Amino acid sequence: MAIRRISSEERLTTSFPLQSYAFERSPANAAATQETRQYLPYNEGNVTLVAxxxxxxxxxxxxxPMRQNIRGTVFPMAGIAxxxxxxxxxxxxxxxxxLTQLLGEMRDEGxxxxxxxxxxxxxxxxxxxVGFPKPRTVTFSPADLNHFLRLDLPGEVTWQRIKDGYDTYRDFIHRSLAERHGFAAFPDYRAARQRDSDEEWLVMAVVDGETVGAVTYRIEDHAGDLLAGDLLTTGPVGRALLLQFFARHVDQVARVTTTVSANESPELWATDFAAHTEAKISFPGSSAPMARILSMEALHGIAAGPGRVTIEVVDDPFIAGTYLLNGEGGRLEVTAERAATPAATLTAAGISALVYGVLDPVEVALRGFGAVPDAAATALRGIFPPRTPRLFASF
Ligand SMILES: CC(C)(COP(=O)(O)OP(=O)(O)OC[C@H]1O[C@@H](n2cnc3c(N)ncnc32)[C@H](O)[C@@H]1OP(=O)(O)O)[C@@H](O)C(=O)NCCC(=O)NCCS
Known part of the structure; x- marks a missing residue:
């Protein structure tokens, strides 16, 4: 078997047919095959390997080639698709x-x-x-948002088609990327697909000229569903402005569905708010995202809590080795330590779970991602306090 990196046009005859068979209605008719050519620009900068x-x-x-926030620092991140x-x-x-070759090439490219x-x-x-928590979908009746109609909120909402508001929306995505742990954003050529397909409305909440919330949506039918994407806000005022906007659809749609982070509690948004909140996992159709670290050295300087411990990462082609991790100054110091005796051994999934903040060190061991004695667990818990990453981009 030979592995080869392919060029843009070659996708039409190599990777696209395999993807189409695997992920779409199949066999594709002639029109659908013809349509795939229009997806080429949105794949332009992807690295595609074929066997x-x-x-x-x-x-x-x-x-x-995406970017992702890891504990406050934005890194180049490879989104696999x-x-x-x-x-x-x-x-x-x-x-x-x-996949091993693809991850190695992406790691080598930074x-x-x-x-x-x-x-x-x-x-x-x-x-x-390692797995991330799955974002929650929230479904509710706009009638339950009645209270928001009477609220006198600061700021305003803007309403337009996504193609018209795309640049401002993208600015807000980039701000979320800078501020939110786990958040990932597409490169421009890939993100542009949302603008060019122009299938959504865009509502943005603005206070004193600053965007504090944004959501895209479409309406399926009169008296039917309003299907919104991720409810992105910087805080309660942005969320209230967007919910107030949805409340104005009380005589138009029966239900509103939107997506929120796994640590949100929609039941607290209003009184008598009969929200149905769920995270449904099924395979292969509805999974939570997963992520991993490809370079330990790159993590040098991310935000960290107090603690100091030597770990060994085992069984991995990319990050295997022994490292001294020190978070004493509020920033992580990572030092490769060839000769040191590690206090804990971790698999790549184990250290990734700690860096992203999704598992406690004791759970890491229980899940089979390493051996973590109590003292090492205490140090690792201090260095990597729990967080709830929200990936946002779906691909
Ligand atoms: C999933 C898919 C990509 C696997 O490709 P493949 O070439 O058969 O995978 P490999 O033979 O390299 O398998 C790699 C390892 O995973 C294991 N594996 C394969 N399919 C698996 C499955 N469904 N569940 C769990 N493990 C699986 C193999 O046993 C192998 O383990 P080993 O190296 O220890 O022997 C292929 O079945 C496919 O195209 N499926 C449809 C599309 C799809 O689901 N793509 C993935 C999207 S995220």
Whole structure:
């Protein structure tokens, strides 16, 4: 098997057909095949590797050069997408080799982390990925937001089609990227697909000229559903302005559905608010994202709590080694320590779980991601306080 990085146009005859078979209605009709050409610009800067056997492409995997906030610092991050093997070539190790090479190339090009939406988490756990909490979808009747109609709020909302408000929305996405742990943003060429398809309305909450909230949505039908994307706000005023906007649809739609971070409590947004909040996990269709660290050295300088411990990362082609982690000054110091005796051993998934703040060190050991004695657990808990990462971008 040979692995090759392909160029933009080649996608039409190599990776796209495999992806189309794996993720779309199949077989594709002639019109759908024709349509795929229009997706080329949105893949332009992706790194796509294909595996070939006897000059036939049998598997493909792509990485989108994204950016992600990890504990307050923004890093280049590889968003993995379009992982697919021809049905006749599955279970022969093609994706194992393809993904290992792709992650190595992305790491060498400066990507400190990688994220994806797994068809099955156990598959990607073997590659060192760990699960993020799944964002919640909230469904409610606009009638339950009656209270917001009478609220005298500062600021205003703007309302336009996404193509018209796209630049301001993108500015707000970049601000969220700078401020929110776990948040990831697409490169411009990929993000532009949302503007060009122009299938959503955009509402933004603005106070004193500053954007404090934004949400995109579409209305399915009269007396039906208003389907909104992620409710992005900087705080309660931004959220109240957006909910007030939804409240004005009381005589138009029966339900509003939007997505919020896993640590939000929509039941506290209003009194008598009959919200249905859920995080439904099913495979392969509805998974929570996963992520992992690709470089320990890159983490030098991220925000950290007090603690000092030597760890060994084991069984990993990218970050295996022994490191002294020191968070005493409020910033993480990472020093490679060849000779030191580690106080804990961690797999790539284990250290990734701690860096992203999704598991306690004791859970890391219980999940099989390492051996963490009590003293090391205390130090690691101090260095990496729990956080709730919200990836935002879906791919
Ligand atoms: C999922 C898919 C990409 C796997 O590709 P593949 O080339 O068959 O995978 P590999 O043979 O390299 O398997 C790698 C490892 O994962 C294991 N594995 C394969 N499929 C798995 C599954 N469904 N669940 C858990 N483990 C799995 C293999 O046993 C192998 O383990 P090993 O190296 O220890 O033997 C392929 O089945 C596919 O195209 N499916 C449809 C599209 C899809 O779901 N893509 C993933 C989107 S996130």
């Amino acid at each position: 070939e056997e006897s000059d036939t492409v049998v598997a493909a995997a792509s990485a989108i 379009g992982v697919a093997t021809h049905p006749l070539a599955r279970r022969q190790g093609h994706v194992r080799r393809l 990507h400190a982390a990688t994220a994806l939406y797994p068809f099955r988490p156990s598959f990607y756990e073997r590659f060192g990925y």
